[in-house]
Structure formats: structure tokens, C-alpha cells
Amino acid sequence: MPRLATRYFGPVDYAVESVYSFPSGLPGFEEERDFLFIEQPANKPLVFVQSIATPELCLLAAPARAVAPDYRLALSTEDRAELGLEQDRQPEIGPDLLCLLILSVEEGAPPTANMLSPLVVNLRLRRGIQAVQAGSGYSHRHPLGVGAPEARCW
Amino acid sequence: MLVIRRREGEAVLIGEDVEVEVLEITPARVKLGIRAPEAVQVLRKELKATREQNLAAARGVSDEGLARLLRLLGR
Numbered sequence: 001m002p003r004l005a006t007r008y009f010g011p012v013d014y015a016v017e018s019v020y021s022f023p024s025g026l027p028g029f030e031e032e033r034d035f036l037f038i039e040q041p042a043n044k045p046l047v048f049v050q051s052i053a054t055p056e057l058c059l060l061a062a063p064a065r066a067v068a069p070d071y072r073l074a075l076s077t078e079d080r081a082e083l084g085l086e087q088d089r090q091p092e093i094g095p096d097l098l099c100l101l102i103l104s105v106e107e108g109a110p111p112t113a114n115m116l117s118p119l120v121v122n123l124r125l126r127r128g129i130q131a132v133q134a135g136s137g138y139s140h141r142h143p144l145g146v147g148a149p150e151a152r153c154w
Numbered sequence: 155m156l157v158i159r160r161r162e163g164e165a166v167l168i169g170e171d172v173e174v175e176v177l178e179i180t181p182a183r184v185k186l187g188i189r190a191p192e193a194v195q196v197l198r199k200e201l202k203a204t205r206e207q208n209l210a211a212a213r214g215v216s217d218e219g220l221a222r223l224l225r226l227l228g229r
Contacts (some may be wrong), residue, residue, distance in 0.1 A: 027205035027208055057212055087155060102211045116203060140207045
């Protein structure tokens with residue numbers, strides 16, 4: 001079982017099958033393709049998105065519905081193709097489709113969630129993308145603890 | 155903000171080197187063609203925000219920040 005140096009948890013043993021792949025990387029981290037999602041009971045509902053290639057790179061995230069219960073996801077046909085999802089209908093967040101919002105904590109400001117650009121993962125294929133919700137009206141710096149703004153449907 | 159009306163097939167010039175042409179208009183969106191020197195970065199605005207926010211998020215969280223996050227998420 002391979003061992004990984006992690007940013008927050010020291011060395012962690014992981015199964016190769018538990019790796020999530022982001023074939024296009026993430027904006028700003030285009031070369032980072034493989035991540036572990038580390039969850040701990042004490043930190044629920046947080047998900048630590050740990051890079052396999054770069055131990056210092058670990059993003060904090062939480063399921064979209066834990067941040068904003070009415071969060072609405074709309075995936076373009078290109079996004080659906082990249083995720084290996086059916087093209088004929090808009091997919092729903094659920095047991096097969098994970099939607100995580102990346103969280104930021106900066107000095108002197110309220111923590112924020114990036115509602116504009118969720119990490120969306122097809123759990124059956126363990127394949128993800130950062131799906132920018134252009135035209136949604138969602139903010140990339142949504143203050144936590146405040147109700148979600150109404151998003152437009154299209 | 156400068157506002158200019160253009161039809162399909164028409165273009166605007168920005169400076170000497172940048173040309174933005176309206177290729178197609180549908181009720182929901184417009185398709186733009188952009189001709190610019192390689193040194194000029196052309197980015198969808200929301201993608202720039204996403205990149206900057208990813209970089210900010212990657213700076214990390216202290217124990218105190220973690221506790222604040224968990225409180226705000228209802229723990």
C-alpha cells in the first residue's frame with residue numbers, strides 16, 4: 001500500500017483505488033491530476049482534497065449541500081462528457097455524483113466557499129472536474145453562514 | 155464602461171493589436187472570435203476568479219481557522 005506525505009495529517013497509507021483523478025487538473029494547478037479525499041469524523045463535513053504529487057497542496061472543501069442546502073448544479077455538455085455522464089439529461093447531486101465547494105480562510109475576513117466553481121466528481125469512475133458555473137450568479141467568495149443567493153436556472 | 159452595438163460579422167478593435175469579432179448570436183449567448191498577439195492573455199473572467207480563489211485556498215488553514223470553519227458549518 002503506497003504511503004503519502006500529507007499537509008495536515010503526516011504520512012497516510014492509501015489504496016490506489018481510492019485516488020480520484022482530475023484529468024484537466026484545476027485552474028492554477030493544471031499539473032495536479034490525482035487527489036485523495038480525506039475525511040475524519042472529528043472534522044465532518046469537511047473533506048481534505050490532498051494532492052498525491054505535491055504534499056503541501058491540500059484544499060479544504062465541503063459537500064455543496066452542507067454549505068447551501070438549495071445549491072443547484074448545472075453542467076455543460078462539455079463538462080458532462082469529461083465526467084463520462086449521460087448527455088441527455090442534467091445530472092443530480094447524489095450517490096453517484098459528488099459536488100464539493102472549496103473553502104478559503106483568510107486573515108481578518110469571514111471564511112468563504114467557492115460556489116462559482118465546484119469540484120464535481122463522477123463517483124462511479126472516480127473522475128472529477130472543477131466545473132465553473134458561468135452565468136449562475138454564484139460567487140467564488142460566498143461568506144459561510146449566510147444563506148445562498150438565488151441562482152438562475154437555465 | 156464603453157457600450158457598442160454590433161451585429162453578427164462585425165468587430166471592434168482594442169488598441170492596435172486586438173480584434174474582437176461577433177461570430178454568432180443566439181438568444182442565450184454570443185460567440186466571439188478574438189485575434190490578439192500571443193503575449194496578450196485572453197481568459198474567461200470566471201476562470202480567472204476560479205484560479206485566483208484556488209491559489210488563495212491552497213495557502214492553507216490554521217487550527218483556529220479550522221475551528222471557525224467547523225463552527226460555521228454547524229459543528
